[in-house]
Amino acid sequence: MKHFLNIFKALGDENRVRILLALKVRPLCVCEISEVLNIALSTISAHLKLLKSAGVIEDEKEGRWVIYRLARYDEFFNDLLQMLEEKLRNDEKVIRDRRIISHITREICALKLKERQQT
DSSP: HHHHHHHHHHHHSSHHHHHHHHHHHHHHEEHHHHHOOOOOOOHHHHHHHHHHTOOOOOOEEEETEEEEEEOOOOHHHHHHHHHHHHHHHTOHHHHHHHHHHHHOHHHHHHHHHHHHHHH
């Protein structure tokens, strides 16, 4: 039961659902997730920690970036995520998030983040 409750807890926040749907498009680094959600890095880190502890995402170091992707997971989670994607297909935030993802790169996001931190 704990396994299922952790999954539902992971899905119990709008930003975490947006992260999962974004990762369904493609793997992303933290700076790309920041560009999509436009929330504080500390908040993103907390969400990623919870998603990782629930076993729904995994990370991998690629050069200077840590890349997050959906975990190769069980049928239950895949079905839930697929249903969410279908139900939220026309949601304005999800559409906007996907548009941003299609135009960003790690390098561009890292530069923007560096510029913001210097100001």
